[in-house]
Amino acid sequence: xxxxTSALVAQTITPRPADSHKGTYGRLLLIGGNQNFGGAxxxxxxxxxxxxxxxxxxxxxxxxxxxxxxxxxxxxxxxxTDLTFVKQQLKSATVIVIGPGLGTDDLAKKLLTTVLTxxxxxxxxxxDGSAITLLATHSQPLPAGSIVVTPHQMEWQRxxxxxxxxxxxxxxxxAAQQLGVTAVVKSHQTTIYQGxxxxxxxxxxxxxxxxxxxxxxxxxxxxxxxxxxxxxxxxLSAVYVHSQIADDLAQKKYVVLPHQITPLIxxxxxxxxxx
Numbered sequence: 078x079x080x081x082t083s084a085l086v087a088q089t090i091t092p093r094p095a096d097s098h099k100g101t102y103g104r105l106l107l108i109g110g111n112q113n114f115g116g117a118x119x120x121x122x123x124x125x126x127x128x129x130x131x132x133x134x135x136x137x138x139x140x141x142x143x144x145x146x147x148x149x150x151x152x153x154x155x156x157x158t159d160l161t162f163v164k165q166q167l168k169s170a171t172v173i174v175i176g177p178g179l180g181t182d183d184l185a186k187k188l189l190t191t192v193l194t195x196x197x198x199x200x201x202x203x204x205d206g207s208a209i210t211l212l213a214t215h216s217q218p219l220p221a222g223s224i225v226v227t228p229h230q231m232e233w234q235r236x237x238x239x240x241x242x243x244x245x246x247x248x249x250x251x252a253a254q255q256l257g258v259t260a261v262v263k264s265h266q267t268t269i270y271q272g273x274x275x276x277x278x279x280x281x282x283x284x285x286x287x288x289x290x291x292x293x294x295x296x297x298x299x300x301x302x303x304x305x306x307x308x309x310x311x312x313l314s315a316v317y318v319h320s321q322i323a324d325d326l327a328q329k330k331y332v333v334l335p336h337q338i339t340p341l342i343x344x345x346x347x348x349x350x351x352x
Contacts, residue, residue: 078246078268078275081317083349089301089310090349102131103303106170107296108157108188109179109206115141117178117206119148120289120335121296125174126151127342128300128315134170136163136188137178157188164195172201174299176208177292186211196220201302203227204258205295209236223308225259227295233262250275259312261298263291267316271309280320284327293335294319297342318345 094101105125110118115138122135126149135145136157145154155162167173175192179185189211196202201223204212209228212219213235230241237244237252237260246268253260253270260270267278297315305311322341323333330337 078277080279081269081276081313083317083321085310086314086317087349087352089305089307089314090346092350099131102129103171104132104134104169105130105172105174105299105303106134106136106166107177107299108136108163108173108175108192109177109208110135110137110141110157111178111180111182111185112138112140114178114180115144116289117292119145120292120339121174121177121205121299122152123149123336124293124296124339124342125300125303127339128297128304129343129346130172130300130303134166136166158184160187160191163188164191167192167195170200172203172299172303174203174205174295176203176205177295179207179211181207181211181214186215190217193217193220196222198222201225201308203295203299203302205291206232212236219257221257223259223302224257225261225298225302225308225312226256227261227263227291227298229263229291233260246270246275259309261294261312261316263294267320269313269316271312274309276313278316278320280317280324282320282324282327282333284330284333285320285323287332287334289335293338318342318349321345 107122118137134153136155205227209232250270262268269276301311301315322338326333
């Protein structure tokens with residue numbers, strides 16, 4: 078298993094061309110946030126915007142519209158109960174993130190099925206949170222393409238069938254291969270599995286053990302994937318930067334909150350782009 082290094086991140090995050098525009102950096106659609114878990118999709122969308130995604134649209138419960146507009150005026154919002162409109166938004170997206178705060182009711186199932194049915198070979202998909210649980214409990218085929226799942230160990234147990242005690246690097250790699258996905262298995266030292274390769278995130282701190290941290294990471298993975306050509310390196314870089322920011326904050330904080338990480342993302346991106 079290879080460590081994720083700052084050198085890999087520096088190779089991934091390069092200076093922006095002078096003639097670029099918002100369309101250069103991808104169209105990102107995030108789907109989630111039911112009436113009870115609106116904060117999850119807001120944190121994910123905020124991280125995606127601060128990560129530099131060009132155009133961000135959030136499909137969520139209308140209950141979250143006011144909060145989203147107040148927190149993140151840069152993002153567009155759509156009603157996720159209108160499946161016809163969601164399908165239209167899917168067609169123009171380069172990256173889709175589904176799951177933060179989505180829930181597991183019938184609407185959530187329909188939204189996940191819609192995404193998996195409509196996904197094209199040129200799009201990238203991030204499956205997180207509730208969507209992982211739905212995928213595990215209501216099995217359906219995954220389309221071929223660029224798909225990353227971001228489970229914590231219990232979610233990975235549901236999806237892979239591997240008990241936490243059996244989640245060895247070899248077993249995890251085999252499970253990711255069988256599913257046909259890149260798997261970001263979150264733990265105190267997150268590991269990533271793709272194809273025949275595996276990586277370990279050497280950054281990270283127990284100060285990150287708080288709700289919403291995974292939602293922020295999902296948004297960062299989506300934002301990085303919308304901009305950077307190499308899908309695997311984009312994922313690895315998002316995981317590393319997410320933890321590196323937390324490590325730096327933890328030097329003076331006992332607990333690091335997700336919304337404290339997000340505003341610092343552009344500074345770290347700039348720093349790496351200058352290396």
